[in-house]
Amino acid sequence: MNLEKVIFGFFIVLAATLNFGFVLGEIDNPAHHDIYELSAALIVSLIATVLKLGDRTHMGAVLLATSLVADLQMIAAAVVWAIAEHAYNLGEAPRVIASVVSLAGGAALANLISVVMLLAETINLRR
Template sequence: MNLEKVIFGFFIVLSLTLNFGFFLGEINNPDHHNVLELFIVIVVNFIATVLKLGDRSQIGAVLLSTSLVADLELIAAATYWTVAIHVTETGMTPDVMVTIISLSGGALLANVISVVILVSETLMSRL
């Protein structure tokens, strides 16, 4: 068993599951979505992105691009949350929460694609 691949897979799957945990709940209810959980999702996704930087294969490039998309979406969600609460003082309205969760959903889709590619690559290497 290759420890590097175990750690790589761990962070990719952890990023997906944490993002799913944040995404799950009523889309417009701020009580169902924790800002700390979003922060943890961003940190774990960044770690997964850094781990993908070393792979120079074509699949590695696709994995990196999906991770960068997820990073961008999560950063946009956190920025929007911060601006709505602290800059414009709009507060956490249902419309603000829907936008944040929609951006998180885009990151979730990118993470799903990443995990599907990882599993596909693993299955193809077994044949």
């Protein structure tokens, strides 16, 4: 067993599951979406992105691209939430939560693509 591949797969799947957990629920209900879960998803996604930087294959490039998309959308979601909370005091407004969850939903789709590609690459490995 290759420990590097285990850690790589762990962070990809963890980023996807944390992001999915944040998105799950009514889109405009603040009780269903926790800022700490979004923060954890963003941090784990950034770690997964760093782990993808060393791969020089075509699959590695596409995995890196999907990870960068997920990072960008989660950073945008966090910025929207932070600006709404600190500048306008609207952090828990349904409209703000819906925007944040929509952006995180796009990141969840990018993470899902990463997981599917990881599974496809794993299935194609020949010994």
